[in-house]
Amino acid sequence: MRIKVKKESCTGCRLCEQICTICRYDEINPRKAAIKIVPHFPQPGIFEPKLCVQCGVCAKECPVDAIHLEGEAYVIHEDECTNCGICVEACPIGVMFTHDAAPTPIKCDLCLKCTEVCNTGALIVVD
Amino acid sequence: MDGFGGTTLRINLSTEEIERTPTDPEFARSWMGARGFVSKILYDEVPRDADPLGVDNRFIISTGVMTGAFTPVGSKVGFGCISPATNGHADSSMGGHLGPELKYAGYDLIICEGIAAHPSYLYIDDDTVELRPAGDYWGMGSLELEERMKNDLGEDFQIATIGPSGENGIVFSCITHDFGRQAGRCGVGAVMGSKRLKAIAVRGTKSLPVHDLKSHWKLTYDIIQRTKTHPNMAPWQKYGTAFFVGWSNERGCFPTKNFQETYHKDWEKIDGERLVEDCLVSDKACFGCWMNCGKYTRARIPGKPDTYQEGPEYETIALVGGSCAFTDINHVAYANHLLDNIGMDTMSGGSTVAFAMECYQRGFITKDDLEGHELRWGNIDDFEHFVRMIAARRGIGDVFARGTKGAAEAIGQGTIKFASQAKGMEFSGYDTRWYPAQLLSYCTCDIGAHHSKSWTITTDIELGRDTIEGKAAVVIYLQHIRPLFDTWSCCRLFWGELDVTPEEHVETINYMTGWDITLDDCMQVSERVWNLNRAHFMERNGGPGRSHDGAPARHLEEPIPDGPAKGKVVGRENFEAMLDDYYANRGWDKDGNPTREILEELGIGYAADNLEKIGLLGKPIPGGIPKVRGKKLKPKAM
Numbered sequence: 001m002r003i004k005v006k007k008e009s010c011t012g013c014r015l016c017e018q019i020c021t022i023c024r025y026d027e028i029n030p031r032k033a034a035i036k037i038v039p040h041f042p043q044p045g046i047f048e049p050k051l052c053v054q055c056g057v058c059a060k061e062c063p064v065d066a067i068h069l070e071g072e073a074y075v076i077h078e079d080e081c082t083n084c085g086i087c088v089e090a091c092p093i094g095v096m097f098t099h100d101a102a103p104t105p106i107k108c109d110l111c112l113k114c115t116e117v118c119n120t121g122a123l124i125v126v127d
Numbered sequence: 128m129d130g131f132g133g134t135t136l137r138i139n140l141s142t143e144e145i146e147r148t149p150t151d152p153e154f155a156r157s158w159m160g161a162r163g164f165v166s167k168i169l170y171d172e173v174p175r176d177a178d179p180l181g182v183d184n185r186f187i188i189s190t191g192v193m194t195g196a197f198t199p200v201g202s203k204v205g206f207g208c209i210s211p212a213t214n215g216h217a218d219s220s221m222g223g224h225l226g227p228e229l230k231y232a233g234y235d236l237i238i239c240e241g242i243a244a245h246p247s248y249l250y251i252d253d254d255t256v257e258l259r260p261a262g263d264y265w266g267m268g269s270l271e272l273e274e275r276m277k278n279d280l281g282e283d284f285q286i287a288t289i290g291p292s293g294e295n296g297i298v299f300s301c302i303t304h305d306f307g308r309q310a311g312r313c314g315v316g317a318v319m320g321s322k323r324l325k326a327i328a329v330r331g332t333k334s335l336p337v338h339d340l341k342s343h344w345k346l347t348y349d350i351i352q353r354t355k356t357h358p359n360m361a362p363w364q365k366y367g368t369a370f371f372v373g374w375s376n377e378r379g380c381f382p383t384k385n386f387q388e389t390y391h392k393d394w395e396k397i398d399g400e401r402l403v404e405d406c407l408v409s410d411k412a413c414f415g416c417w418m419n420c421g422k423y424t425r426a427r428i429p430g431k432p433d434t435y436q437e438g439p440e441y442e443t444i445a446l447v448g449g450s451c452a453f454t455d456i457n458h459v460a461y462a463n464h465l466l467d468n469i470g471m472d473t474m475s476g477g478s479t480v481a482f483a484m485e486c487y488q489r490g491f492i493t494k495d496d497l498e499g500h501e502l503r504w505g506n507i508d509d510f511e512h513f514v515r516m517i518a519a520r521r522g523i524g525d526v527f528a529r530g531t532k533g534a535a536e537a538i539g540q541g542t543i544k545f546a547s548q549a550k551g552m553e554f555s556g557y558d559t560r561w562y563p564a565q566l567l568s569y570c571t572c573d574i575g576a577h578h579s580k581s582w583t584i585t586t587d588i589e590l591g592r593d594t595i596e597g598k599a600a601v602v603i604y605l606q607h608i609r610p611l612f613d614t615w616s617c618c619r620l621f622w623g624e625l626d627v628t629p630e631e632h633v634e635t636i637n638y639m640t641g642w643d644i645t646l647d648d649c650m651q652v653s654e655r656v657w658n659l660n661r662a663h664f665m666e667r668n669g670g671p672g673r674s675h676d677g678a679p680a681r682h683l684e685e686p687i688p689d690g691p692a693k694g695k696v697v698g699r700e701n702f703e704a705m706l707d708d709y710y711a712n713r714g715w716d717k718d719g720n721p722t723r724e725i726l727e728e729l730g731i732g733y734a735a736d737n738l739e740k741i742g743l744l745g746k747p748i749p750g751g752i753p754k755v756r757g758k759k760l761k762p763k764a765m
Contacts, residue, residue: 011419013412014224015351018197021334022344028197029231029334038282041306042274042435045408045423099332117351119417120364120410 001072003051003108003115003123010047010122012037016114023113024106032099034108035123049122052095052108058087066104073110078103128152129338130192130640132233136256138249140322141182141241143258150235156642157730159652160191162218162613164236165207166656169216170663170734172238179211179314180296180321186239188229188327191616195230195335195414197347198635199354199621202226202413205613206310208318212298212475212530213551213575215664217313220613222413223305225329228285232331239322248276248326252284253333261325266291268468269303270436272326280328287327290470292518293320297528299475299553303467307423307437308413311472313552313574338641346635351417354625359764360418363624364410367420368441369399371765375445379692380558380565380584382450384504385481386547386681389558390690393454397444401456411437418620426460428507434464439473445556447477451484452504462510469518475530478553480513482531482546491538496523544680549576550664559682561695562587564598567705570676571602573660579613581605585763595701597758599708604757607653614653624764654756655729658721662734665720670743672719673710678702714752716745724752 014037017030025032038048052074059067059074066080067087076087081104088096088105097106115123128150137146158167165187177183186208193201204226210217229237232253239249243258246265250257264272269290276286286304293300293316300316301309310316337343354360362370375381376394383391395401402422411421426434439448439459447466448459466476480502486492487502494501498521500512516524527534531546531553547554552575559566568581581602590597608629612619615636621627633646665672678697686696710717714725722745723735738744 008409011410011412011421013414013416013419015415015417018415019344019348022197022340025334026340027334028195028337028340029332030227031231031332032334041423042270045306045425045435047409101332101334117348117417119351119355119360120419 001125001127002054004126005049005051006122007048009120010037010049011120012039012047015117016123019113019117023111032102032106034097034106035114036097050095057090057092058096061090062087075109076104076107129336131155132230132235134233136234136237138237138239139241140239140243145256159614161189161205161220161616162610163652163656164189165205165218166216166659168238169207169209170659173209175666177209179209179214179318182242184209184318186318186322188237190226190230190235191614192636192640193615193617195227196639197344198617199347199350199627200416200618202415202618203616204229205616206302206315208315210313211317212314214667216660217315217574218613219310219312219315221304221308221310222618223308224414225285225287225304226616227414228329228331230335231333232329233333243323246323246325248328249324251329253331264325269470270306270468273306276326276328284328284330289316289319289325290468292470293317295518295520296321297471297517298530299472299479300470301472307467311474312577316470337639339638343635343638350627357625359624363418363420366399366403367422369402369444371441372398372444374765377691379561379690382445382556382558384452385450385485385545386558388689389687389692391449396454397448397456397459405456406460424460426457426464428457428461434461436460436464436467439463442556443473446474450477450481451510454505458507461507465511465514469514474555475553478547479527479531480510483513483527485545486538486542491540491542492523498522547679550675552576557584560687560697561592561692563595563697563701563705564602566678566682566697567598567709568602570678571709573657580610582762585765586760589763595705599705600712600758601760603712604759606657607650607757611649611653655731658726658729659731659734661721662738665743666737670720676706676719712753713756720745722748722752
């Protein structure tokens, strides 16, 4: 199971960012989301959702082995993470995010809530 | 303070002093945000003789209680000032992402006073607030500048800009954001320009405090799931507001050739279907919106560079496309880009050009006035040349820079009869001659003619388009419920089109704030704002109030010549009867002056004192004012 991103369907509403931080941190703060919508305007005039594809590079690079495969998602264990930032640097597609008020880097753990609010088919669950 | 950013900024542009104070909880509860905040601050602070483009006017940027929350849909930010178009209270809102960003930076309200010594922009990065020089940006187009500032500051910043039109004080100048969202109406861009404020750049990274987050998000989550399958969702997602071009034509209310006609025989060449098939680049939503009514498009016209823009939306298609008689959607989209970038409201801008086109048609202006050009219906080159004359205030462009009313007063010769405006602001994109409640809505609207405060096309159909019976009370209800969304600072379309109830909005506000308020409480806030704005308008412009509520002669006397509404006209007698009914239902006297009884009931007795001092307080109503003002009737969706 994974989240398939269809960027041509994204409208830039950022509901996914909102629900992500609500479920992850009990906060409304899109800047702390594990998904980021990057607009490309005025040209070509499209939105690019940036979201972890669970490739596992972060787990391999983590010097303290704080990132574990749980089911189909790589999950950061907050009690083990030293917030050194190596995984953020190592991520090949730039989807390990940071925020000054977050105790660890921020990555998708496949809770799928974003796919439930997306109304355009930009984020869909596939096996 | 739960539900709010928590901080109010007061910026003296003349001295560059920046004062931060906690937002007053009582003030927030009494006025709720955006339109409400603006109304109270303008009333309290702006001298009654202040020039709208002078040092004493205020320029206010305000979020509201719902901005930035997980709600349907808290995307809005409001701008307020005394309008240079109407010389009264102005509030104009826009969606996009700026409002939420301000809230995440911790700000509810920014009050700008004075005038900056040099072109400046307001830079906000969480707690860092600075006035920065904008000399390099001055003169740039709105859209060009947004791109430039995104490059200069980073994609994370949300940017709002004005164009040359705002710099030059054109009374229908707008503020632009997100490459195509505008606070379009009332000339808020001209006031921003008069302050020498070229742009606002905001980044906010804080969390919004919410009283009961779990209940708050679950309510909205359920609303999202419920509305995904609403029958109106699909057409709104596919076409946005442009879907209704055909609808309006079939009902004989589509402004055509400056409201000379109400049916555009070539409407299928400029409707939503043409827009989507010929021009669509992508669907575009405001922050937190799952209906994505924004259509980002590319216009292609041989011999001209391609342009990218959001829209045109219905209002632009009506007032640029129909009213200027275009017959190619690419031309309407190109005109939309031109007006956006130059910084003009496409509604009043389109209407002002259309008014000039009729002046040209009738010989009141000639090629000699137009630097040798013509001003023909449906001609994009003529349109562009004339818009540039206005923006630069060249020649007769300076006259039309005052809007249709100002231009008609300057030109004379009876042209005021076909200036479709109320209080100095141009009508929205619906003709009123078969829609008397819409005419009453425009003419009594507190910011000048604008459908956002009361839209009654389906109400007129439901109650009968040939009657005025019962219309005034419904207009009053709408003038309270619809602006309430501007006060909450959220989009009203989820109520209007997707049947999300106002009570659900109130429930989510209570979850956010910890308040225990009802819809009736909120409606009273909205009525308070309406009455305060009325008093303020009269204190600035004299009276009696009725003298400001007149309708353009065309809409009273000139039967529609053709189309589905052929022969229809409201008639002066009917209009005056509606005004009588309206004032009685509002608790105002026959002269349209608010009474002490209504003002005191709404908690603004000080406005009664002020009106009394200038002899404009309404005479007491025998038997007292109505206990309930307005009659609830939700308009049917289009």
